[in-house]
Amino acid sequence: xxxxxxxxxxxxxxxxxxxxxxxxxxxxxxxxxxxxxxxxxxxxxxxxxxxxxxxxxxxxxxxxxxxxxxxxxxxxxxxxxxxxxxxxxxxxxxxxxxxxxxxxxxxxxxxxxxxxxxxxxxxxxxxxxxxxxxxxxxxxxxxxxxxxxxxxxxxxxxxxxxxxxxxxxxxxxxxxxxxxxxxxxxxxxxxxxxxxxxxxxxxxxxxxxxxxxxxxxxxxxxxxxxxxxxxxxxxxxxxxxxxxxxxxxxxxxxxxxxxxxxxxxxxxxxxxxxxxxxxxxxxxxxxxxxxxxxxxxxxxxxxx
Numbered sequence: 536x537x538x539x540x541x542x543x544x545x546x547x548x549x550x551x552x553x554x555x556x557x558x559x560x561x562x563x564x565x566x567x568x569x570x571x572x573x574x575x576x577x578x579x580x581x582x583x584x585x586x587x588x589x590x591x592x593x594x595x596x597x598x599x600x601x602x603x604x605x606x607x608x609x610x611x612x613x614x615x616x617x618x619x620x621x622x623x624x625x626x627x628x629x630x631x632x633x634x635x636x637x638x639x640x641x642x643x644x645x646x647x648x649x650x651x652x653x654x655x656x657x658x659x660x661x662x663x664x665x666x667x668x669x670x671x672x673x674x675x676x677x678x679x680x681x682x683x684x685x686x687x688x689x690x691x692x693x694x695x696x697x698x699x700x701x702x703x704x705x706x707x708x709x710x711x712x713x714x715x716x717x718x719x720x721x722x723x724x725x726x727x728x729x730x731x732x733x734x735x736x737x738x739x740x741x742x743x744x745x746x747x748x749x750x751x752x753x754x755x756x757x758x759x760x761x762x763x764x765x766x767x768x769x770x771x772x773x774x775x776x777x778x779x780x781x782x783x784x785x786x787x788x789x790x791x792x793x794x795x796x797x798x799x800x801x802x803x804x805x806x807x808x809x810x811x812x813x814x815x816x817x818x819x820x821x822x823x824x825x826x827x828x829x830x831x832x833x834x835x836x837x838x839x
Contacts, residue, residue, distance in 0.1 A: 639748025
């Protein structure tokens with residue numbers, strides 16, 4: 536399978552190109568295409584992960600359906616046959632990795648929920664005893680489960696740098712109390728539902744981030760949902776608090792980049808074949824465990 540790094544569709548208006556997704560304008564709708572690009576340390580790497588965009592899209596579709604009684608999403612359809620005629624010449628590139636969605640006015644925050652102490656939250660905790668202004672009990676270890684999930688918002692860096700963790704009070708200043716409280720409540724409800732489901736599938740959802748926007752129907756869940764790119768998943772059987780955990784997210788790539796002492800400046804390096812293979816294997820395994828299904832057209836990449 537070829538690696539789709541970038542899309543270029545003649546006659547379509549490019550709305551934006553993110554780290555992973557290419558977005559095209561279609562009147563009041565958007566076409567989201569998940570490419571095979573992969574980013575780490577705020578840089579898009581010099582090589583992609585073949586089929587990764589399909590895994591992300593299919594997992595998001597699974598979660599949008601699973602959560603529809605808790606929150607509407609921006610999804611209109613992912614069925615190529617229902618796409619406008621202007622998209623039909625590109626059906627083979629779009630199949631499995633694209634969604635037609637409502638155009639939404641996005642809130643300028645990442646809605647992060649953490650059920651375990653890991654990542655930037657762990658770094659903040661050992662430095663201050665707090666995470667996003669929330670004081671946590673003393674004596675917690677890295678990867679410990681928290682008594683209750685916590686909501687730790689972040690500002691989105693539009694220039695591609697690090698998102699910045701902020702307090703809920705600062706979120707209120709940015710969005711107003713009504714919207715901030717609604718997004719916090721909805722994010723926590725989604726996390727609890729998804730974490731309970733993941734545990735039944737022998738996985739731990741340590742933390743995740745959501746993006747929301749406003750359409751004519753009100754607040755909707757947008758972008759992606761509960762994928763290995765936006766979430767930290769751990770195998771439940773291997774969970775051992777007190778240090779880092781085996782992960783289904785991009786940590787394998789980050790570990791490789793640390794091992795080669797990359798200075799985290801452009802240009803970003805390409806990944807060797809074994810790292811590409813193992814990374815896709817992790818994405819595919821996360822999909823299989825969460826959904827119980829297989830992605831046949833990308834499975835051969837992760838088998839070797």
